[in-house]
Amino acid sequence: MKALLLISLLGMPASAASLDSGAAFLKIDPSARSAALGGAMSASAGSADSVFFNPAGLSKLGRRELSAGHAEWLAGTRFDALAFGAPTRYGSLGVSAVRLSVGSIEARAANRSQAGSFEASDAAYGLTLARSLSGYSAGGTLKFLRSEIGPYSAQTVAVDLGVRKELSGRPLSLGMAVRNLGQGMKFLEQEDALPLMVSAGAAYRLAGVLGIALDIRHEPNDKRTSLALGTEYAFLGALSLRAGYAANSGNRSPSMGMLGGLGAGLGFRLKSFGADYSFTPFGDLGDAQRLSLSARF
Numbered sequence: 481m482k483a484l485l486l487i488s489l490l491g492m493p494a495s496a497a498s499l500d501s502g503a504a505f506l507k508i509d510p511s512a513r514s515a516a517l518g519g520a521m522s523a524s525a526g527s528a529d530s531v532f533f534n535p536a537g538l539s540k541l542g543r544r545e546l547s548a549g550h551a552e553w554l555a556g557t558r559f560d561a562l563a564f565g566a567p568t569r570y571g572s573l574g575v576s577a578v579r580l581s582v583g584s585i586e587a588r589a590a591n592r593s594q595a596g597s598f599e600a601s602d603a604a605y606g607l608t609l610a611r612s613l614s615g616y617s618a619g620g621t622l623k624f625l626r627s628e629i630g631p632y633s634a635q636t637v638a639v640d641l642g643v644r645k646e647l648s649g650r651p652l653s654l655g656m657a658v659r660n661l662g663q664g665m666k667f668l669e670q671e672d673a674l675p676l677m678v679s680a681g682a683a684y685r686l687a688g689v690l691g692i693a694l695d696i697r698h699e700p701n702d703k704r705t706s707l708a709l710g711t712e713y714a715f716l717g718a719l720s721l722r723a724g725y726a727a728n729s730g731n732r733s734p735s736m737g738m739l740g741g742l743g744a745g746l747g748f749r750l751k752s753f754g755a756d757y758s759f760t761p762f763g764d765l766g767d768a769q770r771l772s773l774s775a776r777f
Contacts, residue, residue: 501701502672503625503665505580505602510549510561512756512770516745517710518724520693522681523655525617525644528565528774531574531608534642534657534679535619538572538610541565543752549772554765557582561772571611576621579603600629606640617644625674627665638662638674651685673701681708689714704728712747720747722758745770752776 509515511529521533528545530537549561558581565574582600603626610619621640626633642657660674681695691712698705710724726741745758756772 501664501675501699503602503627503660503674505559505578506604506625506660506675508551508553508559508578508580509758509770510559510563510578511547512549512551512745512758512772513722513747515760515768515770516722516724516743516756516758517693517712518695518708518726518741518743519697520681520683520695520708520710520724520726522642522657522679522695523644523653523683523693525653525655528563528574528576529561529772530610531563531565531576531606531621531640532561532578533659534644534655535574535608535610535621535640536617536642536644536655536657538565538574538608538619539612539617539644541567541572543567543776545774545776547772547774549770551768551770553580553768554762565608571609572619574606574608574610574621576606576608577603602627604638608640615645615648618642619644623660623662625662625665627667629667632667634665634667636663636665636674651688653683654681655683656680675699676701708741718749720749722746 509519510532514521514533524530524533525537525540528547544566547563551559553559561578563574563576565572580602604623606621606623608619608621610617619642623638625638626635639661640657640659642655644653644655646653657679659677661676662674664671664673677697677699679695679697681693683691683693685691693710695708706726706728708726712720712722714720722745724743743758743760745756747754747756752775754774758770760768762768
């Protein structure tokens with residue numbers, strides 16, 4: 481079971497019976513805040529980790545920001561994310577990286593005798609540019625993707641594109657993004673399409689303390705449409721409580737049924753520093769916990 485899960489996480493075709501795309505690590509939430517909100521982030525803005533969800537949101541970054549996240553993922557794997565954004569006179573620029581690492585895996589020969597070990601990992605590196613244009617924000621990210629399993633590797637290039645608009649006089653913003661647009665990853669003779677995703681969402685702020693976000697996502701290559709809803713309540717000026725739900729998402733545990741899309745977490749802000757935590761249950765597969773830290777300067 482663990483071996484099959486590792487192969488699936490690394491984007492190999494072990495799960496081809498239900499999915500037509502590979503590079504499954506691109507579906508993992510790189511942000512603790514996003515995971516707690518069910519992934520409803522298409523209309524989010526103003527933070528460095530906007531580059532992961534809708535690059536247009538980086539245009540609202542007022543100061544330089546560095547964000548780092550870590551997740552103890554499933555089956556002993558680890559997922560790390562790093563994002564940096566800075567406003568410039570040409571627009572906001574950002575760089576990002578994510579990495580899923582498995583570590584050392586015991587290898588077996590055809591007769592099941594021990595044959596040493598090998599390592600496996602996935603990584604994506606991105607360069608983002610976002611600008612405000614006539615009441616709208618637009619952005620794009622160019623990504624280099626690489627997967628390694630033992631002596632074999634695959635790499636490709638992908639693009640994320642996004643637009644965002646804040647409605648004048650209303651605490652409402654709208655966003656739309658296309659992520660993972662590019663050629664598939666090819667290991668040996670097997671090529672799998674990237675997990676292309678088209679998302680549209682809205683975010684509303686009520687009385688300045690209660691945030692509600694809604695996303696509709698479609699994955700053409702996997703023939704799946706999902707809905708994500710997130711809520712965030714801020715009080716005392718520093719602490720935020722979050723809860724979210726993602727219905728029919730491929731990044732959830734099917735063994736949990738309707739409960740498989742739940743997420744929860746909290747955030748803390750002190751001047752220019754922030755910390756976010758999230759908890760996501762995966763039933764028999766275990767629980768995923770994420771921690772993200774950020775600093776503005």
